[in-house]
Amino acid sequence: MTHDLLVIGGGINGCAIAREAALLGLGVVLVERDDLASHTSSASTKLIHGGLRYLEQYEFRLVREALGERERMLAIAPHLVHPLTFVLPHDHAVRPWWMVRAGLWLYDALGFDSSLPRSRSLKKADAGYQAPLKQTYRGFVYSDARVDDSRLTVLNAVDAAANGAEILTRTGFERAERSGDHWRATLSDGRTVEARAIVVAAGGWTTEAMTAMGMPPRGHLRLVRGSHIVVPELFEGDHAYIVQQPDRRIVFAIPYPGGTMIGTTDVAVDNPADAVISREETAYLCEAVNRYFRRQVTPADVVSDWSGIRALYDDGAGAAAEVTRDYVLELHDDGAPVLGVFGGKITTARALAEDALTRLAPALGFDAHPVSRARVLPGGMIAEVETLARQVAERWPFLDAHAVDRMARAYGSRLVEMLEGVESDDDMGKTLPGGMSEREARFLHDTEFARTPDDVLDRRTKLGLRMSEDERQAFGDWWATAYPAD
Template sequence: MTLPADQIYEIAVIGGGVNGCGIARDAAGRGAQVLLLEAGDLAGGTSSASTKLIHGGLRYLEHYEFALVREALSEREQLWGIAPHIIWPLRFVLPHAKGLRPRWLLRLGLFIYDHIGGRKRLPTAESIDLSRHPAGGPLKPEFAQGFVYSDCWVDDARLVVLNARDAADRGAAIRTHCPVERLERHGDLWHLDTPDGPFRARAVVNAAGPRVLDVLGRAHEQAEYGMRLVRGSHIVVPKLFDHEFAYFFQLPDGRIFFAIPYEQDFTLIGTTDRDHTGGEPRASEEEIAYLCEGASLYFRNRVVPADVVWTYSGVRPLLDDHSGKPEAATRGYRFDLSEAEEGAPILTVFGGKITTYRHLAQEAVELLAERLPVLKGEGWTATATLPGGDFPREEADDLLALIADRYPFLEPLWASRLARCYGTLTTEILGDAASLAECGAHFGHGLTEAEVRFLMRREWARSAEDVLWRRTKLGLRFSAAEQDQLRAFIAGRPAD
């Protein structure tokens, strides 16, 4: 899509991660003319490399981050309400390990966790006997007692894309693969040079995540806060258990990690916390071994690096609060808004976590509203559903049944994936198809031409990697030959 050369946007958002897309959505919904510029693909960095949880952060209580935990927990059920197709409740089992945190401390932490954030619908924590509980079966027999508590799972990359889609539906212009090459203030306007041409905006939001300082440098602005880049790595292995519970494990070094049911046939294990000094984030052999050894402390069946079918790593752009260990660095966020006398404002976002993105976006827009009167409207994103999420959260299973009934040619795994990716938009993708053949080419594992065309037309997918690793996670199942077939199809069809 070609944008008008003389267009002046109220806001140019730099960064297509969860914070940038959340800010673009909020501002567009208040009537602002918004331009979002992303150097690569949406959610191409940190926002698709999380542990995929909407949670308060139980371990942050140990660091006395009560305000952060309260904010995150208050967001947890709101996000579940606006995106029940990609966010759903999950019960976590926390085994008691002798010699580590005492039972009374775990019980106290879970009590605070249940009551600090306004929990309404999620079940409370409780003690369990792991010798009788289904989650105890895969564990070593020495883990006989524990607790179970509630949090939520999220498809992180889809959360980003759906925020961008909703922003676009409300008038925002979304430009992917469009890095900002030059950023200059000229009085009351910012001039941004990109491969797609020059743009002008009355304000800039710097939501570039790990690259916020680079953007500030291009704008000739000084950073008010320091950044600490921390790499979190995850491994995926064939599923280690058949039940629907996740695990929250403690390690002897004081750290914690999760083992989570993933894409029906796998288990996701993570995360690590290592200071990142640059380059493409990748899980090191040391990190992979660390996660395997940690899992092997708890599970009866030993986990070894040869079991790993996929790894992914992301760089968390954390505020540098001069913590000693990376895992102790705050997951909170701060804003830096340029002074009024400097001309056109630039708002920089430092830090943040996926659970608090919506509240962060609302705060950012309200802060900008002091300089941009067009943003004076009320906050609205807490109750407005994201695309495909317009059904009651308690009826997710009913939606799946409806999809399976309407499209009986779908295998159960395929129908479940579509329901959890697209919710009510599944019918927009498949239309009146009465057979798999009517969905066009079948690339494998339920991915059809109809879905790929939708992702290219409506969700800015440009490559097989965009489709297989961010819009879906079918890369876990696709063979090399199947990937090549998909690449050839996309290469031969420009996005609509």
């Protein structure tokens, strides 16, 4: 059997492309050597945003597209994507007040159709925003959105699979060769997949994969590590802060399970596997927030951290922080086509996917019309999370209220699917370490491609953040018994 498309890479770009292609009726196979979102796509700053700082690089097209996608994501994934208010204290030594005000005005103008509040200046009435800070700042308030990045990636794959795509995790791409008008690819499990076209969306491994099929890319990647830390809570409330640094970079401080997330860094690296935070990055992030917040932190206060490698298109910029975050699609169509994906960001993955299918359409002979712009992601058929949680609590009153709220935010309307047939607490199975029920764990295995304890604890949920090593081991023991074949 010859498929229409083989997608290499199970990050946000690969999963979005597989979804777009499946919705267009193409036969799709996606291969990922690890878990979905196991690398950069689960190591972001967890934001759906236009990229305020990209205006300094004159990336107006990217910011406009990202702001449009932000509005779209709020509509199609209301269980995962939520508005987030940002407080921007103004440090006059970094950028003049008028420059920041003008940048925010332009940000609002480019997002003219946004449902979120427009930016404004900090007011005397904003005492709650000022309280955690060392001093009273002039500054600004503006809006963006937050997201569970790994769940967003997984749900793109879930929707792709629901529309006929085959999702193969723990299955690596080894090599491929042209055979007439199609490709014959060899996978790590020995299987061979035939496809009319290949999309390489392998992040930092894109160059390696394209070279392995005899199609070395014309463009080059710049690998930039972005690291984050979580420290005990720096402030109360659901808002976040964006603080300017003397080196002109900006750092976010965002509420996160277990405390406050601080990020990110921009460190050039040579190896896509070099996704481990350095001591210098940890110190930098601590110093970044210590300049502004009353509660001071040290590296010893860090309760968790993560790093991801951004595989950016090399546009010749000098500093890593200045490299474009826009994506570039490189099409080789002198025969069975190959499309290489360079760069991109979580916010614009859907738009990237639409663009990718438009590029492939002439070579494959199909109509690449828009199919995902208004299509709700799995679980998104809700008005608001709070209403869903209340309805679930009324229908299943024996469930723990905190668990209902967490699951409503994770699964949206799919929570009702998970609970189908449940009439008592016994039907949920026993409570596993970390507070998850057996029923939820099996749901993740059966419907979301989870194959290891880490898939469940670190990516499908964030329960692992609050678990001890003994609890994780106990959960792993249960998983090994429940799914020995995995």
